[in-house]
Amino acid sequence: MKIAGKRIPKGNALVFISFAAISLCLIMVISLSRQEKINNIIRKGLFTGHEKWFEISECEDESCWDRILTGLTEKHDDFALYVDLPDPEISVRGIYVSGEVVIPPMISGKYFDETSSGSSKPTVVLGKEYESNIISRDGKKYYDYHETQCEVIGIMGTQKDSRINHMIVMDFKNALNFTGINTDYTYDVKDKEDLADVGQYINESFQGMGQLFMSQNSYSGATTFVSFLFSEEVIMDTVYIMMLISFVVSTVLVTFIWLRNRETLFKSWDLCGFRFLEKVNEIAKRYYIISFGGFIFGLIIILCLGNNMDAVNVSVIDVIQSFAFTIGIGTTILVCSLIRRLFSKI
Amino acid sequence: MIEMKNVYKSFGKNNGRVEALRGVNLSIADGEMVSIMGKSGSGKSTLLNIIGGMMSFDSGEYIYDGKSIDYKNHKKLVELRRNDIGVVVQYFALAEDLNVYNNVALPLKYKGYSGRKVKKLVMEVLEELGISDKVKAYPNELSGGQKQRVAIARAIVKQPKLILADEPTGALDAATGEEVQRIFKKLNDSGKTVIIVTHDEKVASICDRIIHIKDGVVDNEV
Structure with a gap:
């Protein structure tokens, strides 16, 4: 695939689309979860329920x-x-x-x-x-x-x-x-x-x-472990955590696939004697521009949706959290992978 | 130029441990063209990787240009590869998203050269190798022979003293393979030291010396 005469590797398109989709869903989930917590506080009149x-x-x-x-x-x-x-x-x-x-x-x-x-x-x-x-x-x-x-x-x-x-x-x-x-x-x-x-x-x-x-x-009755386990609060928190984990795993997988797709490029850097920081710079230019672009694209879509849907109410904190869960996790994997490569042999 | 004394290299641990090199001793002089031959698994590629600073070794001594190489120092090995050694591999290892020009310019990217100097050096090697008309082409638009020429151009653009090639004709047909052989010979004639790992007797025949490796040791030299 070529855009403006420049060849775009398939891995880059995958990262862009994945990050756009993951960001879109993640921002929506985080935003809805935050909204639900606020609604809960309002419903209980600023009390905990206890x-x-x-x-x-x-x-x-x-x-x-x-x-x-x-x-x-x-x-x-x-x-x-x-x-x-x-x-x-x-x-x-x-x-x-x-x-x-x-x-x-x-x-x-x-x-x-x-x-x-x-x-x-x-x-x-x-x-x-x-x-x-x-x-x-x-x-x-x-x-x-x-x-x-x-x-x-x-x-x-x-x-x-x-x-x-x-x-x-x-x-x-x-x-x-x-x-x-x-x-x-x-x-x-x-x-x-x-x-x-x-x-x-x-x-x-x-x-x-x-x-x-x-x-x-x-609330005088003692809480049993089973009733605690199946309480609405615990179930909702578990679902939320599972969703976050699934988004994080998706980010991890996409980043790994991207890294796998660039093996030849990494090998060519090794053959040319690129230093560690030069590799970091090259990866940052390639990975971050695309993943950040995907994230922004997802954010724009969710903001457009939020304009037309009352239920979706995105705040800055939702965007920051989503960013940390997507690009933040991706960064960690890249850095770990680079450090591993630095100490491994070709 | 290169001297190896009792070099050992193994992979894996405990029961899975494989000794790739078991006390290799060899010396290669400046300007020599040497081929390293041996069966699969004999340790010839491992030896080439160690010479190229792409792999450390367990024990022994590797002297390059009169200086003992600290094989535990990754930074030093990178610097050796960066400045003194050009490497060509069987499947080219070209960056698919870079065109021919940018692939060849890759080793010069962080050398601090001006754009004009980079262009001059890149165009010189591309012309020397007869692929200057493919400057804007991407690797997937090139034939096997053209890709290998680009890989050779990338290896020599930084003007290294030593050129290492691991099965450079392995992925090419006979005619293209011969062209690549001629390129290596020409490079050697211009004063470069060339070490080629190969299975191909024809490639070995153009070299000054053939080193046979068997079971991780130098078996004989011809």
Whole structure:
């Protein structure tokens, strides 16, 4: 096959087409998977799915949470404590974070961590619908919530309209200033097994300070290995990993076929006494131009599809991940192959 | 120019170990044309690969141009092949996606020569070998004889002192084979040292000396 008078080896056409097809499918899978994770977060209302509601009443010690949360953080990792503000217009939630919790899709800035959620300075993460209400002062951004100036540390939201876009999350202490200590709370844990322990600690901590009513634990039954294995989450994760592996294997195979097709070329370099870096340069010129071209071609097609399909919503991170899984893996194989050739004999 | 003292080379390990060379001793003088003959598996191609710096060896000594070659140093072997030795193989080893000009220019690519100098050197050898009209042709558009001429042109374009050929007429018909023999003779007449590994008695007959290899050792010299 000749293009513009230059002979194009069949292996190059194979690499181009394969990389275009692999990139197209991979970007779509990664994008859909990310989208599904976001939908899951939205569906569960920013909870992990392992959360429990409780109510405190008749408590007079307004500062007792400082003490309790310090002890709870020392004993347990990866939990969050939420308090909902009784606002009829906006969904506002106070948060205290310890370790790893659900992080909503962020447009800018960052979400709450242990330091920011436990600080005494009023801070908020705004849904993108409230971004227009931000006031800038001294290089910082503020949101005025019922006459309290809260520093905006991040903007969360999704491209399509969702409840996250209309939510405000604020630091725990600031939220308690609006609700008072006697209100409803929800605690959320990363590991289902911690649900009972965290609940028990909170329960015991409030003994003698007021009334605490905790909802029945719907997750009290122990998880068996079989039920864990066949849970929707595990099945979906397994399918996703298997798909990634199949794409990686395809990339590996295509790269190997390409290398096999260029054996004569490699031998001619050896006969001419090409040095290692010269071989790398020659391969890079041939392999990367074609594989990168294929990747870009696949990306263009997926972007065109995304324009016409609501389900396909490609982000930069999807493209970077796909690039790493295709050309990144190809690079590793090439380098390994070159190093092997360097130390082998003709 | 070339001296080999007690050179051993084996492949494989344990029970699968094959001794290709078992103490080869030989010397080849500057400007000589030598053929290495022997049955398949006798070790003649292994010997040629070692002379060409394309293969290391287990023990012994290889002296090239008065200097002992450090056979464990791959970089040094590459430099030897890059500067001093031109190699021609039976199935040509031409890059299929490069035309004749670019195939022949390949050894000069990283030499730092100007484009004009590369063109001059390439065109000179192509004319010398009578294939200057095939500059733009690709290997799949050439006959076997033409491909071998391109391979020879590629081997000599960097003006090496030593030319090694492994069965250069093995893939060619008799008439084309004779043409290739004449080319090697001409190269030798111009002062190059030529070593040819061959099964072909006719090819061997044009050489100054024939070295017979049997079971990995030099059996006799004619």
